[in-house]
Amino acid sequence: MEPLIMDIRAEDNKYLHKDFHITGDNGLLYVGEKFGDNGVREYLYQFTKAFYVPLFEAYKKEGLKALLDHQKNLYEQEEMPEVFHAELTDDELTITIDKCPAVTFMKSRGYTPSKWYIELTRTVGMAIADELNLGFSLEYYNEEDGACKYRYFKRSY
Amino acid sequence: MVSCTEFIPMYSELFKFIDGKGGGHDAVERYWIWVGEKYLRYNLEPLVQEKGMDGAWEYWTRSLSEEACDIKYVYDRDHEEIKSHMRHCPSKGHLLEYTWMEPYYDYCGHCKVLYRQTLEDAGIREEYDHSGVDHAECRGCLYKIANGGPRPGWNTI
Secondary structure, three states: OOOOOEOOOHHOOOOOHHHHHHHHOOOHHHHHHHHHHHHHHHHHHHHHHHHHHHHHHHHHOHHHHHHHHHHHHHHHHHHHHHHEEEEEEOEEEEEEOOOOOHHHHHHOOOOOOOOOOOHHHHHHHHHHHHHHOEEEEEEEEEEOOOOEEEEEOOOOO | OOOHHHHHHHHHHHHHHHHHHHHHHHHHHHHHHHHHHHHHHOOHHHHHHHOHHHHHHHHHHHHHHHHHOEEEEEEEEEOOEEEEEEEEEHHHHHHHOOOOOOOOOOOOHHHHHHHHHHHHHHOOOEEEEEOOOOHHEEEEEEEEEOOOOOOOHHOOO
């Protein structure tokens, strides 16, 4: 038989491997079971501080708009820009998500996200806000479909 | 939500987090075994159990495309071998691009461990050449255990 050959270059395909959502949640589940809720928070704070350095730099120049652009881009990358809604004022960024692309994908594969999956919104949001000296509030989160609303706001003391 | 396009740095930080909790690399390897059992049951396991090497080809041609790899992947059906030359791994490649982050020192080690048990349960084994992982390059060969080993020259494609 003739051999089967796949010979591809990076530019031949879009980088979008949604199975990573399941592997990512597996990581949260493992850390949660081994190290508890605080372990999950510690891990996600570590990740956020290490990875989002360019976002923190952009915030210094552009303020809340940098955060808006970053969040909006996530949903465009996931090919579900229509679920993303935002309101931006001088002091506050409010984001509403109709349904989460990651939860939608995981459930389509018969996989139920762990109870720690919410922390990718709550803890990562808080960690970003802490780094930027902002307040953060998760107004609601629906575990069924990941629909949520959250706010970043300038603190007033 | 953390996008699936941001998964790789989250994965690398997970390995660092687990390693740093006192168990070192052994603890990370235990995680890779655990996640292999947990995660692959949704995708690779049913394919290789039902279709053997054809299932492995089906799984990796999809996932390597979705990960936008730069790779040559060759399935020699006469000798039941799948040889790969990853010219540029997008996962390790992204980590190298994130110059503000320090990747987990054995990030690429997860590939050797993650799939091992699921493949062996289906009578398949993989040989790896990781000598080029510092610049995001590697080679591999999947073969039937019953055939004894990969044929000579497997790592020269």
